[in-house]
Amino acid sequence: MKIVLILLAAAVGYAATFDDLAQSKARGKEIYANNCVVCHMGQGEGVPDLNPPLAKSDYLLKTPEKALRAIKLGLEGPIQVNGVKYDGMMAELGLSNQEVADVMNYISNSWGNSSPKIFTPKMVESIK
Amino acid sequence: MTKLFSVSAIVAPLCIGAFLMCTPRHEPQQLTASPADDMKLEVAVSGLKMPWAIAFLPNGDMLVTERTGQLRLVQNGQLHADPIKGLPEIIYKGQGGLLDVVLHPKYAQNGWIYFSYASPAQNGEAGAGFTSAFMRARLKNHELVDKQVLFRAKPNVTTNHHFGGRIVFDNAGFVYLTVGDRGQKEQAQLLNNHQGKVMRLNDDGSLPKDNPFVGRANAMPEIFSYGHRNPQGLTLNPETGEIWEHEHGPQGGDEVNISRKGLNFGWPAITFGIDYDNSIISNDTARVGMEQPVIYYKPSIAPCGMTFLKGTKFKAWQGNLLVGSLKFNYLKRCTIKNNKVVSQETIFDKIGRVRDIREAPNGDIYVVVENTGSIMRIY
Numbered sequence: 001m002k003i004v005l006i007l008l009a010a011a012v013g014y015a016a017t018f019d020d021l022a023q024s025k026a027r028g029k030e031i032y033a034n035n036c037v038v039c040h041m042g043q044g045e046g047v048p049d050l051n052p053p054l055a056k057s058d059y060l061l062k063t064p065e066k067a068l069r070a071i072k073l074g075l076e077g078p079i080q081v082n083g084v085k086y087d088g089m090m091a092e093l094g095l096s097n098q099e100v101a102d103v104m105n106y107i108s109n110s111w112g113n114s115s116p117k118i119f120t121p122k123m124v125e126s127i128k
Numbered sequence: 129m130t131k132l133f134s135v136s137a138i139v140a141p142l143c144i145g146a147f148l149m150c151t152p153r154h155e156p157q158q159l160t161a162s163p164a165d166d167m168k169l170e171v172a173v174s175g176l177k178m179p180w181a182i183a184f185l186p187n188g189d190m191l192v193t194e195r196t197g198q199l200r201l202v203q204n205g206q207l208h209a210d211p212i213k214g215l216p217e218i219i220y221k222g223q224g225g226l227l228d229v230v231l232h233p234k235y236a237q238n239g240w241i242y243f244s245y246a247s248p249a250q251n252g253e254a255g256a257g258f259t260s261a262f263m264r265a266r267l268k269n270h271e272l273v274d275k276q277v278l279f280r281a282k283p284n285v286t287t288n289h290h291f292g293g294r295i296v297f298d299n300a301g302f303v304y305l306t307v308g309d310r311g312q313k314e315q316a317q318l319l320n321n322h323q324g325k326v327m328r329l330n331d332d333g334s335l336p337k338d339n340p341f342v343g344r345a346n347a348m349p350e351i352f353s354y355g356h357r358n359p360q361g362l363t364l365n366p367e368t369g370e371i372w373e374h375e376h377g378p379q380g381g382d383e384v385n386i387s388r389k390g391l392n393f394g395w396p397a398i399t400f401g402i403d404y405d406n407s408i409i410s411n412d413t414a415r416v417g418m419e420q421p422v423i424y425y426k427p428s429i430a431p432c433g434m435t436f437l438k439g440t441k442f443k444a445w446q447g448n449l450l451v452g453s454l455k456f457n458y459l460k461r462c463t464i465k466n467n468k469v470v471s472q473e474t475i476f477d478k479i480g481r482v483r484d485i486r487e488a489p490n491g492d493i494y495v496v497v498e499n500t501g502s503i504m505r506i507y
Contacts, residue, residue: 034287034311035222041379042405050455076499089481089499091178094221094288 021105021118027098028106035093036103044111050088052081055111064108064117065127072100072127097121167442169476172494172505173202179496181228181484182503186236191267192496192503193243195225201270202503214265214272219246219258222288230295232264232331239266240331242303244293247280255283260291260307260322264333278333279305279350281322287311290323290376294362299369302328302336304387306373308358313396313409316355319347324395326359326373326387328352340390355393355418356385361434367447368467372422374431374451377401378409382428383421384451386467394418400426423462423469430455433484433496436464441491441507452482452495459485459495479504 032040040046044054054060059081060067069075074092078085095103101119108115178195185191190202197218198211218226224246232240247261260281265272290308297303309316309324316324319341327350330336341347352371361374361384371387381401385393398412400421414420425431432454439446449462449469458477462469480497487493493506 034289037404038289042403042407047455091498094219094224 017118024102024105024118025109028102028104029110031095031099031103032106035095036107039090044107044113049084050086052079052084052086054107055113057081057113060108061113061115064104064115064119067107068100068104068119068124069127071095071104072097072124097124100124168507169479170505170507171502172205173207173503174501175207176200176501176503178225178498179483179501179503180226180498181230182486182494182496183229183231183241184486184488185231190494190503191229191231191241193226193229195227196220197226197245199226199229199243199272208270210270212267212270212272214275216245216261216263216275216277217248219248219288221246221258224258224288224291227291227293228295230297233297233299240264241267241272242278242295244291244295244305246288246291246293249284250280253280253282253284255285257284257286258288258291259284260293260305262295262305262333276333278303279327279329281307282348283321285310285312285323290358292356292359294359294373296362296364296371297331298364298371301331303331304328304352304362304371306356306359306362306375308360308375309356309395313357316357316395317392317397319344319351319354322348322350324354324356324358325351326353326356326362326371328389352389353387353391353393355395355397357395357399360432361451362387363434363436363449365436365464366438367436372434372436372449374434376430377424377426377428379404379406380426380428382425382431384423384431384434384449384462384469385419385421388419392418393421400424401428422467423472428455429453429460433482435485435487437487437493439491440487440489442493450485450493452485454481454483454498457481476504476506 039051040054046053075090078087098121101121101124104119180193180195183191192200197220201208227244229243242264244262246258249256262279263277265275287310290310292306292308294306305327307322315321335349339349341351342349357375359373359375363372365372373387374384378401381399396409398415398418399410400413403409431451433452435450437445437448449464451460457480459475461473461475463471481499483498484496495504
């Protein structure tokens with residue numbers, strides 16, 4: 001009986017998490033359209049030599065904490081994405097911690113990207 | 129600090145990291161050799177955060193807006209450490225913040241400073257979120273006084289982009305304001321809102337009796353022209369007295385337009401661009417009843433900042449139109465004849481993300497560069 005209850009709880013918990021992620025990604029899609037698409041473009045492809053891609057980006061997928069920081073605080077100075085150097089400026093967007101998490105969930109799971117991590121406002125909060 | 133450049137050369141002014149962007153050059157029209165004298169380039173002001181616009185005070189001092197919400201004073205060439213006090217609440221989010229700053233043509237007599245900003249929705253207003261707001265005030269003891277809200281675009285919208293925000297005076301006592309479509313493109317074609325419009329007001333914010341849509345049912349009477357996307361360039365053609373604007377297109381399709389009374393500039397019904405996800409916004413680039421641009425840019429250059437040159441110092445460039453590029457970090461110098469662009473030249477390539485271009489009273493050209501937080505002087 002206990003095992004059934006535990007499994008049931010886990011199933012409910014999983015479903016809830018899955019639903020949260022779906023909603024976060026949906027909000028993230030809207031945030032992306034309003035704040036990010038002008039530079040990173042509709043398929044996350046970026047602009048050659050100017051704005052790095054997000055689709056299949058090693059910077060995003062292998063160092064998500066750096067990407068999260070950039071979304072929260074902006075980014076300046078040289079970085080390398082998929083072997084290509086970029087040295088531009090990403091303005092700080094003024095997004096809330098929730099918005100940062102949402103758009104991160106969206107981009108990390110779009111255009112061929114997939115992330116094992118679910119990003120939360122709490123994770124964003126601790127970034128300085 | 130200073131270097132001599134021949135104008136036809138491509139300039140790489142400073143070896144600061146932010147300038148090291150490799151930018152492909154996109155030339156829709158042929159380069160022409162410029163007959164101007166050698167020009168020098170230097171950093172006039174540095175240490176700014178997200179500078180957006182400048183205005184020259186009669187004594188040679190400069191007002192500078194930082195999109196973060198600060199109005200700064202440059203006194204005797206030095207950036208005053210403290211921001212000017214007394215600004216209204218400003219939303220620094222997305223593309224919003226403190227934007228343009230422009231002096232009344234008779235500033236020396238009346239002291240009026242005009243500025244634009246993204247402002248949170250107020251009680252009783254239509255819509256939610258933020259809007260483009262325009263205020264005038266006087267400067268006294270490093271503080272804004274006599275503040276008057278001239279105009280708040282209706283309705284408020286929850287998006288953080290396409291605020292427009294440019295201000296310019298003509299020679300007839302009118303002031304023009306731009307508001308972008310706020311990300312709701314269909315609104316730009318409708319007259320019942322201020323999104324995607326150029327507005328015309330009297331200098332005290334009151335309504336000109338002969339505005340084109342005064343008395344029209346369901347039309348906002350402040351509207352001067354409509355069908356714009358996000359105009360971040362607005363300037364007076366000193367020769368013709370007309371208002372020229374430029375605006376960001378979507379993916380491709382930035383435009384330079386002459387804003388005239390009551391005209392429809394077509395966004396989004398006609399456009400030279402496509403959407404960021406490569407979908408079609410319109411199959412039409414022209415329609416009867418809608419105005420064509422003077423020029424358009426494809427690919428987009430992300431134009432911001434615009435001025436006609438009086439040529440006080442650089443006589444060979446008198447009457448030219450300068451357009452700044454955020455995306456490609458350069459300026460375009462356009463030779464204008466009969467309201468047409470007959471040639472264009474890329475100048476000051478790699479200067480950085482250009483937000484504003486102004487000709488100082490003595491003829492020096494100032495360029496506000498966003499990513500380096502500096503104001504460059506061409507002299």
